[in-house]
Amino acid sequence: MTSENNKERSMPVLTLTNLAKRYNRKVWGVRKMDLEVEDKEFVVFLGPSGCGKTTCMRMIAGLEVTTRGSIILHGKDITDLPPRNRDISMVFQNYAIWPHMTVYENIAFALKLQKKSRSEIDRTVKEVAAMVKIDQLLSRIPGQMSGGQQQRVALARALAVKPKLFLMDEPLSNLDAKLRVVMRTELKAIHQRTGATSIFVTHDQSEAMSMADRIVIMKDGEIVQVGTPDDVYFRSADMFVAGFIGTPPTNFFPVEMKTAGEKVELSHPRFAILISGSDADRLKNNGQNSLILGVRPEEIKVVPEKDSLLSVEVMVVEPQGSFQIVAVEIEGEIVKIVVGSAGKIQPGERLHLSFVEERLHFFNAETTKRI
Amino acid sequence: MPDTTEIQDRETKRNLTPYLLIAPVVIYYIIFWLFPVINAVGGSFLSTSLDKGGIFTLANYKAVFKDPIFWQAVINTTIIVIISVTLEFFLAFGLALLINVKFRGSSFFLFLAIIPMSLPAVAVGAMWNSGLATYGWLNSFLIRIGLIDPSNKILFLAGTHFSRMILIILVDAWQVIPFMMIILLSGMQGLQPEMAEAGRVFGGNRWQVLRKITVPMLKQTIITAMILRIIAAIQIWLIIVMIFGFNRLPVLMEQIVLNIDQYMAEEFFRKGMALSVIVAVLVSGVSFIYLKASGAFDDPGSREGDE
Numbered sequence A: 001m002t003s004e005n006n007k008e009r010s011m012p013v014l015t016l017t018n019l020a021k022r023y024n025r026k027v028w029g030v031r032k033m034d035l036e037v038e039d040k041e042f043v044v045f046l047g048p049s050g051c052g053k054t055t056c057m058r059m060i061a062g063l064e065v066t067t068r069g070s071i072i073l074h075g076k077d078i079t080d081l082p083p084r085n086r087d088i089s090m091v092f093q094n095y096a097i098w099p100h101m102t103v104y105e106n107i108a109f110a111l112k113l114q115k116k117s118r119s120e121i122d123r124t125v126k127e128v129a130a131m132v133k134i135d136q137l138l139s140r141i142p143g144q145m146s147g148g149q150q151q152r153v154a155l156a157r158a159l160a161v162k163p164k165l166f167l168m169d170e171p172l173s174n175l176d177a178k179l180r181v182v183m184r185t186e187l188k189a190i191h192q193r194t195g196a197t198s199i200f201v202t203h204d205q206s207e208a209m210s211m212a213d214r215i216v217i218m219k220d221g222e223i224v225q226v227g228t229p230d231d232v233y234f235r236s237a238d239m240f241v242a243g244f245i246g247t248p249p250t251n252f253f254p255v256e257m258k259t260a261g262e263k264v265e266l267s268h269p270r271f272a273i274l275i276s277g278s279d280a281d282r283l284k285n286n287g288q289n290s291l292i293l294g295v296r297p298e299e300i301k302v303v304p305e306k307d308s309l310l311s312v313e314v315m316v317v318e319p320q321g322s323f324q325i326v327a328v329e330i331e332g333e334i335v336k337i338v339v340g341s342a343g344k345i346q347p348g349e350r351l352h353l354s355f356v357e358e359r360l361h362f363f364n365a366e367t368t369k370r371i
Numbered sequence B: 001m002p003d004t005t006e007i008q009d010r011e012t013k014r015n016l017t018p019y020l021l022i023a024p025v026v027i028y029y030i031i032f033w034l035f036p037v038i039n040a041v042g043g044s045f046l047s048t049s050l051d052k053g054g055i056f057t058l059a060n061y062k063a064v065f066k067d068p069i070f071w072q073a074v075i076n077t078t079i080i081v082i083i084s085v086t087l088e089f090f091l092a093f094g095l096a097l098l099i100n101v102k103f104r105g106s107s108f109f110l111f112l113a114i115i116p117m118s119l120p121a122v123a124v125g126a127m128w129n130s131g132l133a134t135y136g137w138l139n140s141f142l143i144r145i146g147l148i149d150p151s152n153k154i155l156f157l158a159g160t161h162f163s164r165m166i167l168i169i170l171v172d173a174w175q176v177i178p179f180m181m182i183i184l185l186s187g188m189q190g191l192q193p194e195m196a197e198a199g200r201v202f203g204g205n206r207w208q209v210l211r212k213i214t215v216p217m218l219k220q221t222i223i224t225a226m227i228l229r230i231i232a233a234i235q236i237w238l239i240i241v242m243i244f245g246f247n248r249l250p251v252l253m254e255q256i257v258l259n260i261d262q263y264m265a266e267e268f269f270r271k272g273m274a275l276s277v278i279v280a281v282l283v284s285g286v287s288f289i290y291l292k293a294s295g296a297f298d299d300p301g302s303r304e305g306d307e
C-alpha cells in the first residue's frame, strides 16, 4: 500500500507523458495518457472494452510503436527501446506459455538469455515456482495443464526476471469465478512480498477495487480519473465513473436547484431535498440550476413512512445472500437499492425511502463532471 | 459381473468406429493403388508377361544396376534433392516471414508469388525452354537492358553438366518456392502473436525469438512442407525433359519414363518397371528416415531430451 505521507513522495518509477497511439493512421487506441506510477505501487487500469487498456500496456512493454508522447522508466526514456531492453515483464491475457518447452524451461527462458549461471537459474526458478505453488509441475508440458496452472506458470515466468515493472493484462479473466477470487488474494500476497511495481489491467471493477493501490479509470482512450479505490467510489470524478464503479452502480436523478436562504433545495418530480453546509455552498457557486443528483444504491435507506422522502413500489428483488438488491421504478428510470437481508422484501411491496444526505453526489448536467 | 462385460462391449464398439470410418479409403487404395503396385512389383521380376510364359528373373534389376546412366541419375537426383530442397526451404521461410509481417502491399506480393505455382510443369518447361534458347527471350532481354552484348549470347542450354544442374535447381525453385511459402505462411499465421511477443519481452532479440520460439512451434508445418518437397524433388523429371530433352541430365523418374514409354521394347519396359520399384522403395525409405529423424513419430506428449 502507498503511504499517505506526501512529504516522502519518491521519484516515480514510471512516467507516461502525453502518450498516444493511433492504429493504421485511423483508429485511436489511446488518445492521451498522463500518469505517474510510484515505487512498489499496484496500479489497476480499469475501463470498458475497447478503451485502450491493452494498447497502453503494449506501448509500455514496447510491443507497440507509440504515435506520440514518452515513457520514462526509472529516469530512463524507454519510448523507443526494444522490449528486451526495458526491464519489464508481462503476463499475457492468454498466458502465451510456450507449448514446446517444459514449465521449467518457460520460467528459465529469460534467465538463460541473460547468461545467468546454471545454479542461479535453478535457484530462481525453484523460488518463483514455490511462490506460485507450481513446484510439483516443473517438468510438465503446458499442454497437459489446467488453465489455472498455466496462469501460474505465466506468473512465475514474469516473476523470475525480477523486473522494474510488472505488467499484467487481464491475467485472471480466463479463470472461473472462484479461482479468480483465490488468485486475486494470492497475487496481492505476492505483490506485498516482492514489492514489484505493478500495472494490472482488468475490466472487472470488483477486481480493481479489491487489489489496487490506485485505480486508473479509462474511457475512449483517455484517463477519466486516477485515485484510490475510495476516491473513485466516494468521489467519482464524473457520471461515467459513478455509473461504472459499484455493483450496482450509482443511480442518477435529474433535479432543479432553488436557493432557500443558506440552504438549497433540489427538486425532482417525485421528491424535494434540502441541502445545507458545504455542499450547498458548492452548488450555489456552481451557478447552474439543472443538475444531476447521484445516489449510490446503499445510500438509499428504507425508513418509516414519516421520515421518508418518497414511496415506491418494489419491482424486482435479487437476493445476494448477505444483502438484497431491490429494483424500483422512479419516473420511468430503474433505481436500484441495496438492503440488508434481514426482512425479506417482496415484489409489489411499498417501500418508504430516504437518502443519506452526507453521501450525495452532484454532477453538471452538461459536462457530466462532478460539482 | 454384468457391469464389466457391458463396459467392455462399449469399449470394443468405440474402438471399432475409426476402422469402419477409414474402410472406404482402404478399399479405394486396394483397388486403385495396391493392385497396380503388385502388378508393377510382380512384373519387374518376370522375364515376360505370364501368359506368354514369363518366368521369375532378376535380369531386369541387373540391367538397371549395370547401366551407368542409372548411377548418374541417382547422383543427379540426390544433388537436386539436397540442394534444391534446402535452398527452397530457406528462401520460402524468409519470404513467409516477410509476408507475415504484413507490410504495405504484402497481399499483392503474395498474389505475385503464387503465379509460378499455378502453372503446370509442362508450361513452365516450355516457357523456360523458349526463354533459355540461344535466341530466346532471356537473351533478348539481357541484350535489351544492356547487360550482355548481342555477339555474346549466353548458351544456357548448351552448358556443362554442372551448369545444367544449377539451371534446373533455379527453375524448380522458382516454381515451388510459393508452394512451400504458403504452407509455412499458413503455419505462421496459426501461431498466436503473443508467443513471439512474450519471447521479445522476456529478453529475446528477433533472431533468438525465431530460433527458440517460432521455428520450434512451426515444427509440424516444417516437417509437412519438407516431406512433400523431398518426395516431389525425388520425382522431378518433366521440367528437365522439357528444357533439355531425355538423357541430357539423367534423373530417376526421367529414366523410368524413358524406359517404359520411349523405347518400345519389352526389355526396356521391364527394366523401367524394376526402376520404378527401386524409386518407390527409395522415396518411402527417405520419407521414413526423415520423419523418424525429425521426431514426427514421437508421442506428442513426450519430447526428446534437448539442452
Ligand SMILES: Nc1ncnc2c1ncn2[C@@H]1O[C@H](COP(=O)(O)OP(=O)(O)OP(=O)(O)O)[C@@H](O)[C@H]1O
Pocket (backbone or CB within 6 Å): A023, A024, A027, A028, A029, A030, A047, A048, A049, A050, A051, A052, A053, A054, A055, A056, A203
Ligand atoms: N492491432 C490493432 N489494429 C487496429 N486497431 C486496434 C488494434 N488493437 C486495438 N485496436 C483498437 O484500439 C482500441 C483500444 O483497444 P484495446 O485492445 O487497447 O482495448 P482494451 O481496453 O484492452 O479492451 P478489452 O477490455 O476488450 O481488452 C479499440 O478501439 C480497438 O479496436
Ligand SMILES: [Mg+2]
Pocket (backbone or CB within 6 Å): A053, A054, A055
Ligand atoms: Mg485488452
